[in-house]
Amino acid sequence: MSAEHRNPSASGIEIREVPRSDLVAAIELVARAMAPNPLHIAVFGKHETRRIRALRSLFSVLLADGRQVLGAYRVDELVGVIACADSPRCLLTWRTWHRYLPVVFRSGWRAPLLGRWLASWARRDPSAAHSHLGPLAVDARLQRQGIGAALMRHYLAHFVPTGQITYLETDSATNVRFYERFGFRTATRTRLLGVTNWFMVQNPSASLQS
Numbered sequence: 001m002s003a004e005h006r007n008p009s010a011s012g013i014e015i016r017e018v019p020r021s022d023l024v025a026a027i028e029l030v031a032r033a034m035a036p037n038p039l040h041i042a043v044f045g046k047h048e049t050r051r052i053r054a055l056r057s058l059f060s061v062l063l064a065d066g067r068q069v070l071g072a073y074r075v076d077e078l079v080g081v082i083a084c085a086d087s088p089r090c091l092l093t094w095r096t097w098h099r100y101l102p103v104v105f106r107s108g109w110r111a112p113l114l115g116r117w118l119a120s121w122a123r124r125d126p127s128a129a130h131s132h133l134g135p136l137a138v139d140a141r142l143q144r145q146g147i148g149a150a151l152m153r154h155y156l157a158h159f160v161p162t163g164q165i166t167y168l169e170t171d172s173a174t175n176v177r178f179y180e181r182f183g184f185r186t187a188t189r190t191r192l193l194g195v196t197n198w199f200m201v202q203n204p205s206a207s208l209q210s
Contacts, residue, residue, distance in 0.1 A: 013147055015154045018071040018081065026071060026081045027063055031055035033137035039171035042193040043113045059135065066090075068159065072138070072147050080138040082151040084159055090132035091125055113193060120192050121169050124199050130165035152182050156202075166202035171195050 018026050034040060035052050044051040063069050066089045072080030125132070133155065138147045160166050168184070170176060176186065176198050184200040191197070 012074055013079070013150050014073045015070055015151060016073065018069040018078070022071065022078055023063065023069070025078050026069060027056055027059045029078060029139055030059045030063070030081050030135050030137040033140050033143075034135060037171055038195040039117065039193065039197065042195050043117050044110060062135070070151065070154065072151050078139075079142050080136075080147040080151050082133070082136045082155050084131055084133050084155060087126070087128075087130050087132060091122060117192060120190070120197075124169075124188065124190075126165055126167050126201070128165055130167045130201075131160050133166060133168040136168075148178065149181075156182060160202075164203065168200050169197060170200065171197050173198075176200070 031052050035048060035055060040051060040055060044054040063083055065085075067083040067085045069081065069083045071078045072082075136148060136151060138145075138151075156166070166184070168179065170179070171192075173196075179200055182202070184202045186198050187201045189196060189198045
C-alpha cells in the first residue's frame with residue numbers, strides 16, 4: 001500500500017503507512033502497549049522498565065524486518081499500530097537471526113526464555129502461503145475506543161486477498177475474543193513458559209504445522 005492510500009473513519013482515525021520518521025514512535029507505542037502481556041512478563045520479567053526496554057529492542061528489529069507497518073493517526077498523533085508480512089518473509093532465517101543478537105544480549109540470563117518463545121512460535125507457522133498478522137497495538141491510554149477494530153478492518157480489506165490464510169499468535173484470552181469478531185478461530189494452543197498461547201487462522205480450511 002502506498003502512503004497515499006488512506007482510510008478515514010467516523011471516529012476521526014486515519015490509517016496510513018508509517019513513514020520511517022515515525023518508526024521510533026511506532027516501536028515505543030508497541031513496546032509500552034504490549035508490556036503487560038503475560039508472555040512478555042514470563043520472558044523478560046516483572047520489572048516494567050526493563051521489560052519495556054527489552055521489547056523496544058525486540059520490536060525495533062521486528063518492525064524493520066520486511067513487515068508492512070500501518071499506523072492509526074488522530075490528526076498527526078500516532079495512536080495505534082498494525083504490522084503484517086506475507087510468508088515466507090514472516091519467518092526468521094539464519095540470515096536474519098543475527099539482527100536479534102542485541103535483543104538476546106540485553107535479555108541476559110533470560111535469553112534462553114526468549115529463544116524458547118521465538119522457536120515455539122516459528123515451529124507453528126502455517127506451511128501454506130499466508131498473511132502473518134502482528135503486532136497489533138493501541139496506545140494504552142486510548143484502548144477500547146475502536147482503534148484496534150479500525151486497524152483490523154483496514155488490514156483485512158486491503159492486505160488479505162480473497163481465500164488467503166491469515167494467521168496470528170496471541171497470549172491473551174481477551175485478544176482471542178477480539179479476533180473472533182473478525183472471523184478468526186483457534187487452530188491450536190499450547191502452554192509456553194506457564195502462559196497459554198493461541199494460534200489463530202481466519203481461513204476455515206487452514207491447518208497449522210504440528
